[in-house]
Amino acid sequence: NIGLVNSEKDLLAKCLSFNNSKVAVLGAAGGIGQPLSLLLKNSPLVSQLSLYDIAHTPGVAADLSHIETRAKVTGYLGPEQLGECLKGCEVVVIPAGVPRKPGMTRDDLFTTNATIVAVLSEACARHCPEAMMCIISNPVNSTIPITSEIFKKHGVYNPNKIFGVSTLDIVRANTFVAELKGLDPARVSVPVIGGHAGKTIIPIISQCTPKVEFNQDQLVTLIARIQEAGTEVVKAKAGAGSATLSMAYAGARFVFSLLDAMNGKEGVVECAFVRSEETEMPYFSTPLLLGKNGIEKNLGMGKLTPFEEKLVAEAMAELKGSIKKGEDFVKSAK
Numbered sequence: 073n074i075g076l077v078n079s080e081k082d083l084l085a086k087c088l089s090f091n092n093s094k095v096a097v098l099g100a101a102g103g104i105g106q107p108l109s110l111l112l113k114n115s116p117l118v119s120q121l122s123l124y125d126i127a128h129t130p131g132v133a134a135d136l137s138h139i140e141t142r143a144k145v146t147g148y149l150g151p152e153q154l155g156e157c158l159k160g161c162e163v164v165v166i167p168a169g170v171p172r173k174p175g176m177t178r179d180d181l182f183t184t185n186a187t188i189v190a191v192l193s194e195a196c197a198r199h200c201p202e203a204m205m206c207i208i209s210n211p212v213n214s215t216i217p218i219t220s221e222i223f224k225k226h227g228v229y230n231p232n233k234i235f236g237v238s239t240l241d242i243v244r245a246n247t248f249v250a251e252l253k254g255l256d257p258a259r260v261s262v263p264v265i266g267g268h269a270g271k272t273i274i275p276i277i278s279q280c281t282p283k284v285e286f287n288q289d290q291l292v293t294l295i296a297r298i299q300e301a302g303t304e305v306v307k308a309k310a311g312a313g314s315a316t317l318s319m320a321y322a323g324a325r326f327v328f329s330l331l332d333a334m335n336g337k338e339g340v341v342e343c344a345f346v347r348s349e350e351t352e353m354p355y356f357s358t359p360l361l362l363g364k365n366g367i368e369k370n371l372g373m374g375k376l377t378p379f380e381e382k383l384v385a386e387a388m389a390e391l392k393g394s395i396k397k398g399e400d401f402v403k404s405a406k
């Protein structure tokens with residue numbers, strides 16, 4: 073006892089908890105998983121980093137563990153080590169699953185990735201039901217309903233803690249707007265709402281800060297580029313996969329925002345694909361105010377232009393189908 077008054081004890085507790093977050097990456101040896109784990113290892117917000125995959129995690133963990141930052145890195149290999157990996161985790165990030173090849177849509181990944189996400193979510197519901205779940209595996213429009221249904225099955229569902237990571241769409245929108253307007257991309261902020269596939273990706277350029285003006289033709293071209301940016305990378309990689317480095321950056325940005333908010337930072341806002349009551353869709357991405365317990369407040373779509381309203385209306389049918397596909401997948405499983 074060093075004779076602290078209550079307010080000092082509170083402050084000390086805050087400081088001590090600041091660095092104590094256990095984060096797991098499931099699919100940690102993959103194209104996204106490795107650079108994402110590197111960025112997490114480099115952060116003072118993470119004290120323990122649990123890396124799980126069905127291949128190569130001992131090597132990735134040994135490699136990262138030599139970096140002179142305090143996060144303790146542990147590798148876990150194969151299903152029998154998954155429970156141990158998840159114990160005590162506050163945040164779980166899932167980039168496990170197969171990526172697209174040229175000519176494929178995100179939905180073409182459903183059969184393989186639905187099972188992977190279901191198995192991993194099942195383990196999380198058992199071993200760390202309180203953790204924030206950040207799902208990167210595609211198709212995000214279906215994998216979030218899958219994780220949600222699995223958590224419901226286990227009686228541990230908290231819609232404020234399950235996030236479909238769509239941050240890469242925001243990152244791309246910021247970059248492309250900055251390029252066109254000669255701005256510093258770090259100072260541009262474009263909300264992207266809807267979902268995370270093709271036409272369901274809806275950048276709200278009218279709400280960009282700083283305010284930017286485009287004529288209708290420029291706007292249509294810009295929005296199409298943001299919606300197809302993933303395919304741009306898939307084509308350029310010519311069979312070697314989809315976005316990994318920019319996705320690792322975006323995934324880390326989302327996790328750091330979440331950890332900041334969990335540690336008590338105020339005013340942290342990120343868009344993510346979550347359970348929602350903002351439209352007739354049960355899941356929808358909008359800007360979210362994050363807090364200690366995940367989503368503190370859904371900030372909604374805000375005021376849209378008639379053109380943006382039309383984009384939202386046109387996304388609904390695809391979104392509905394993808395959400396139902398995810399929900400049905402879990403309902404029909406034994």
Ligand SMILES: NC(=O)c1ccc[n+]([C@@H]2O[C@H](COP(=O)([O-])OP(=O)(O)OC[C@H]3O[C@@H](n4cnc5c(N)ncnc54)[C@H](O)[C@@H]3O)[C@@H](O)[C@H]2O)c1
Nearest residue numbers: 099101102103104125126167168169170171208209210240
């Ligand atoms: N949300 C987004 O914006 C976004 C962006 C890009 C890619 N993605 C998606 O992320 C996923 C991963 O992409 P990638 O390029 O890293 O693929 P990758 O093939 O390079 O890596 C995937 C990793 O998952 C692992 N894995 C497979 N089954 C597993 C299981 N059952 N348990 C644990 N790990 C398992 C593999 O061993 C591999 O290491 C894909 O589904 C891709 O579509 C999402």
